[in-house]
Amino acid sequence: MSRVGKNPVIVPEGVNVVVENGVVTAKGKLGELSQSYNVDHIDVKLDGNQISVSPKSEAKEARALWGTTRANINVIVKGVSEGFTKELELIGVGYKARVEGNKLVMSLGFSHDVVVEAPKGLKVTCASPTQISISGADKQLVGQMAAELREYRKPEPYKGKGVKYVGEYVRRKEGKKK
Secondary structure, three states: OOOOOOOOEEOOOOOEEEEEOOEEEEEEOOEEEEEEOOOOOEEEEEEOOEEEEEEOOOOHHHHHHHHHHHHHHHHHHHHHHOOEEEEEEEEOOOOEEEEEOOEEEEEOOOOOOEEEEOOOOEEEEEEEOOEEEEEEOOHHHHHHHHHHHHHHOOOOOOOOOEEEEOOOOOOOOOOOOO
């Protein structure tokens, strides 16, 4: 029995959900997202403001997809109603970022600025020169962009310089001794 799968997904007010042909589509104030599911193994029903997910059989694959499908549907419903946000922090002398239109320009100690264009559906803001906030309805897209920005300068263990998530702990090492 799946602990995640047996819980229904509560659809908040202002979100319209349609289930048809193996695709769940959610429309809300932040946009429209859809998630497909395996029709052979999973049964998805919409009852008022609840979406219930159940396996069609006791097969191993059906039980494995049950909780995953429910979690994916919950993510799209939450995404179109509330959205997702990732916060990044730049640590280092001269490390700073700014937004120009839909492009993020970062100075990370290279001989040139790093310019990254925000994908459609994402909003990138800089509250201060060392804080970057990425928000949008698609959780995967928000996380992917945050990971790509972090990849330019991962936090290093000696001085802690680099791009890191807010709240991320960087394990520090002691430098060489004489």
